[in-house]
Amino acid sequence: MEKLKSHKTFNGKTEFWSHDSHVTKTKMKFSTFIPEGEIQGAIIWLSGLTCTDENFITKAGAQRVLSKNKLMVICPDTSPRGLDLPDEHTSYDFGSGAGFYLNATTDGYKDHYKMYDYINDELYKIIQNEFKVQNIAISGHSMGGHGALVIGLKNPTKYKSISAFSPITHPTTIPWGEKAFKGYLGEDKSTWIAWDSCELLKAGKTHAAEILVHQGLSDEFLENQLKPRDLENTAKEVGQKLKLNLVEGFDHSYYFIQSFIEEHIDHHSKYLKG
Amino acid sequence: MEKLKSHKTFNGKTEFWSHDSHVTKTKMKFSTFIPEGEIQGAIIWLSGLTCTDENFITKAGAQRVLSKNKLMVICPDTSPRGLDLPDEHTSYDFGSGAGFYLNATTDGYKDHYKMYDYINDELYKIIQNEFKVQNIAISGHSMGGHGALVIGLKNPTKYKSISAFSPITHPTTIPWGEKAFKGYLGEDKSTWIAWDSCELLKAGKTHAAEILVHQGLSDEFLENQLKPRDLENTAKEVGQKLKLNLVEGFDHSYYFIQSFIEEHIDHHSKYLKG
Numbered sequence: 001m002e003k004l005k006s007h008k009t010f011n012g013k014t015e016f017w018s019h020d021s022h023v024t025k026t027k028m029k030f031s032t033f034i035p036e037g038e039i040q041g042a043i044i045w046l047s048g049l050t051c052t053d054e055n056f057i058t059k060a061g062a063q064r065v066l067s068k069n070k071l072m073v074i075c076p077d078t079s080p081r082g083l084d085l086p087d088e089h090t091s092y093d094f095g096s097g098a099g100f101y102l103n104a105t106t107d108g109y110k111d112h113y114k115m116y117d118y119i120n121d122e123l124y125k126i127i128q129n130e131f132k133v134q135n136i137a138i139s140g141h142s143m144g145g146h147g148a149l150v151i152g153l154k155n156p157t158k159y160k161s162i163s164a165f166s167p168i169t170h171p172t173t174i175p176w177g178e179k180a181f182k183g184y185l186g187e188d189k190s191t192w193i194a195w196d197s198c199e200l201l202k203a204g205k206t207h208a209a210e211i212l213v214h215q216g217l218s219d220e221f222l223e224n225q226l227k228p229r230d231l232e233n234t235a236k237e238v239g240q241k242l243k244l245n246l247v248e249g250f251d252h253s254y255y256f257i258q259s260f261i262e263e264h265i266d267h268h269s270k271y272l273k274g
Numbered sequence: 275m276e277k278l279k280s281h282k283t284f285n286g287k288t289e290f291w292s293h294d295s296h297v298t299k300t301k302m303k304f305s306t307f308i309p310e311g312e313i314q315g316a317i318i319w320l321s322g323l324t325c326t327d328e329n330f331i332t333k334a335g336a337q338r339v340l341s342k343n344k345l346m347v348i349c350p351d352t353s354p355r356g357l358d359l360p361d362e363h364t365s366y367d368f369g370s371g372a373g374f375y376l377n378a379t380t381d382g383y384k385d386h387y388k389m390y391d392y393i394n395d396e397l398y399k400i401i402q403n404e405f406k407v408q409n410i411a412i413s414g415h416s417m418g419g420h421g422a423l424v425i426g427l428k429n430p431t432k433y434k435s436i437s438a439f440s441p442i443t444h445p446t447t448i449p450w451g452e453k454a455f456k457g458y459l460g461e462d463k464s465t466w467i468a469w470d471s472c473e474l475l476k477a478g479k480t481h482a483a484e485i486l487v488h489q490g491l492s493d494e495f496l497e498n499q500l501k502p503r504d505l506e507n508t509a510k511e512v513g514q515k516l517k518l519n520l521v522e523g524f525d526h527s528y529y530f531i532q533s534f535i536e537e538h539i540d541h542h543s544k545y546l547k548g
Contacts, residue, residue: 007529008492014529061335063532218282255281255288258337 001130004029010067011036014057019126023118024080025111030123031057031075033066034131040070041160041272042133043265044119046078046140046147049176050097053077056141059254065262069269072133076123078143080112087183093176094183100171101147102195104184113184116195120151124158137268141165141257142221143176145213149197149231153205161271163212163264165257166219169231170198176225198234210241212267214260216250275404278303284341285310288331293400297392298354299385304397305331305349307340308405314344315434315546316407317539318393320352320414320421322440323450324371327351330415333528339536343543346407350397352417354386361457367450368457374445375421376469378458387458390469394425398432411542415439415531416495417450419487423471423505427479435545437486437538439531440493443505444472450499472508484515486541488534490524 005016012035021028031053043066045056056062056075066073079099085108088095104113127133138159140148145167152162171177172192181192193199215228222228228244235242250256278290286309295302305327317340319330330336330349340347353373359382362369378387401407412433414422419441426436445451446466455466467473489502496502502518509516524530 007525007527008490008523008533009529010533058528059332061338061532063529064335216282249282251281253281254332255283255337258335259282259284 001126009033009063012063012067014063016053021118021122023114023122026080026082028080028118029053029077032072032131033057033063034072035067035070038070039072039131039133041135041137041268042072042074042127042131043268044123044127044136044138044148045073045075046101046119046138046144047075048140048142048144049078050092051078051144052097055254059258060261061258062261062265065265069265071265071269071272072131074123074127074131076119079115083112085109085112094180098143098180100143100180100184100195101150102184105191106184106186109184115147116151119147120155120158135160135272137161137163137272139163139165139264139268140167142226142252143168146171146197149211150195150200152207152211153197153200156205156207159207161209161268162207163267165214165260165264166216166221166226166252167197167213167231168226170196170227172196172199173230174225174227198230201234201238201240204238206238206240209271210243211235212243212264214245214247214256214263216252216256217246217248218250219252221252275400283307283337286337286341288337290327295392295396297388297396300354300356302354302392303327303351306346306405307331307337308346309341309344311344313346313405313407315409315411315542316346316348316401316405317542318397318401318410318412318422319347319349320375320393320412320418321349322414322416322418323352324366325352325418326371329528333532334535335532336535336539339539343539345539345543345546346405348397348401348405350393353389357386359383359386368454372417372454374417374454374458374469375425376458379465380458380460383458389421390425393421394429394432409434409546411435411437411546413437413538413542414441416500416526417442420445420471423485424469424474426481426485427471427474430479430481433481435483435542436481437541439488439534439538440490440495440500440526441471441487441505442500444470444501446470446473447504448499448501472504475508475512475514478512480512480514483545484517485509486517486538488519488521488530488538490526490530491520491522492524493526495526
């Protein structure tokens, strides 16, 4: 692991890292905020389409609240980089910047686009072994909200709590998901449901902690791509505790995230320390 | 004035604007955060070299604290744009992105680079007439900290309070200032002192309110460009109240600014409401 940059922030440090991933077989970057003193837990933050390891740590205003709660955050990049796979760089919603937090099975992609294993195995172990933090929660935005829900529901004991901002809740039924899953998983839709939080809930994958979700009602992707009501209805059907906050006037941007990040970090803090 | 973008943020709105400036004779951009309800005052934020109207509003985490204090902020761009003057785009510390908040007198620049008049007359009137806010304070970072000190000291009754992060305090004596002042004002150094906060203080220009300054001690520009001790010594000589916080470990970045922005906004709030 190589530390690229370090900036004192509140009572801790915002840092940028690079390492050789044995999962993606590429260099991978991530950012962290580490508060001073004993760390009570870690939140993995998964970003959305087109983002990198920089968006959250720069724009979310999280460091103040992480400081207060003695929590660290770790923000991985949204895909492998430095490759040149077929169609990898031709659109914003597939390939680079759009890894969708799954394990690809299609030719070319299956060798590198294993963002699920990267987060759930490699990054998880980095938190435990390099940063010496054992209690871990997961959160994210949009495509990263999908990632947080899917990874958290598939591994309910590894993650103390799950939250999401404007998550893609039902990717097998919306344009972003259909395009990505076809490209990463192929035409057989029976393989897609393992990466869809609504389908995972229906298959009995639940989490003991209440899942916290915020969704802006002025989000341009609300009905077409995100479908918070699908998550709400499915959670109700299967008895998954969910607090879905549909908030008037807010859009899909980091201005929305900074407005509610304190609620999310406080939510995770309760489970990470409890 | 044209509103380019609007994002609900906390209990207010982060917005981006464009207008035709009669001072710079170019289009100018600025960003604002406007809280809901009655507004108690406005802070003009002046950014540093290479910045635009976007840096502060995206990275400083100010909206939460502005919301709390019922204050607006307005963040102008750092220079005119869309021109092609001699040497305007050849370096990061002169010309575009580097207006230095003065009125240029050199050929070419004197027709457009009047950032002092732009801030102190045109933007000031926009706050009063368009946003209907009468109580105004001024703050900024680096080159913008210089701007806040100079504009505030030259107009002590127009600005209720002044603060700065890592300001260039004594520009006539440091490389950034010498280069910029030569380019904007010419070789006659007697004309430079009107744009130097230490020299203004020596000439009897003081402000009734305590000036608040934060300066990171791991700032790479500390000794060579910023010289906080020059400001401290001059303020002491002339009886200007100054609270200079030299803070261990912090650098020149927005991670530093977000760590102390609450203190600055609370400081201005006291004077804007008082």
